Structure formats: C-alpha cells, structure tokens
Amino acid sequence: MRYRPTIALAAIAGLALSVHVAAQQPAAVRSPKAGPTIRRLMSQDLEEHIRISGKESRLTMLEVTWEPGGGSPDHRHPCPTFVYVLEGELETRIGDGPVRTYRAGDTIYEPTMILHADTRNLSDTKPARVLAVHIHDRDTKQLVVPAQQP
Secondary structure (H helix, E strand, O other): OOOOHHHHHHHHHOOOOOOOOOOOOOOOOOOOOOOOEEEEEEEEEOOOOOOOOOOOEEEEEEEEEEOOOOEOOOEEOOOOEEEEEEEOEEEEEEOOOOOEEEEOOOEEEEOOOOOEEEEEEOOOOOOEEEEEEEEEEOOOOOOOEEOOOO
C-alpha cells in the first residue's frame, strides 16, 4: 500500500480538542452543563521536520466527549488543530464563519489562535465525541486558551 501524506494528515485532522457543545435549546435559554471530558490518547515528540515556530514539534491526540446538553466555553488553541467527529452531532463556529453543524465522519480544521465559539451538542439524549490532534511546539504548556473577555 502506498503511503499518502494527505491521507495521514486527514487522519490526524480527525482528532482535535477544539469543538464545544451545549444543549439543543437556544443559547440564551439553556443552562450549560459540565464541560467536556478529555482523555489524552497520545503525546509524542516528532522526529520529522514539522516546525511550527522554528522549534521542535510535538503531536498531542485527545478524545473529547460532551454529554447530552454539555458544552465548552469559547476558546482558542496555540497551534493548528484537526478534529474528526466520531459520534453525535455538534454545532460550532470557527473564527468569523457561520455556526455550522458537524456530524459523525465530518472533519474540522482550526487554525492557530482562531476563536471557537457557540459550540453545543445538538442532542439531549446522546453524547458527542471527537478525536482532536494538536501539532504544537514541544514547550507548549497549555493547549486550550480561554477566550478574551471584552
């Protein structure tokens, strides 16, 4: 089988901690539940020359699960993040784009330090779960940066 970097990157993209989820009611009415559960699947220094800011790189892979009605506060990531929706339906906005719905099998690319907002789980009965992959400098300590308050 021939190795294709594009397929590998798409697989990596199928993994990122960025998506936020809440309940199926309008944002003004819903009461947010606990934030997502995050499970670190892998954190590996990269030997390849993938440089983010002239420093050695690391890949961190996470599984993020939002319970029905769960959500995440608006935030940013200090690195490119790739997400693959494993199950459920969620809604989120990336940067200045529109709020979009993502379903199992969909992928999301989150550029460095772009705002992730208005994320919610569209189901009141089923969890939403994603794989998230962050490619970051080895010395990065915080992969989730809270959104600045105006």
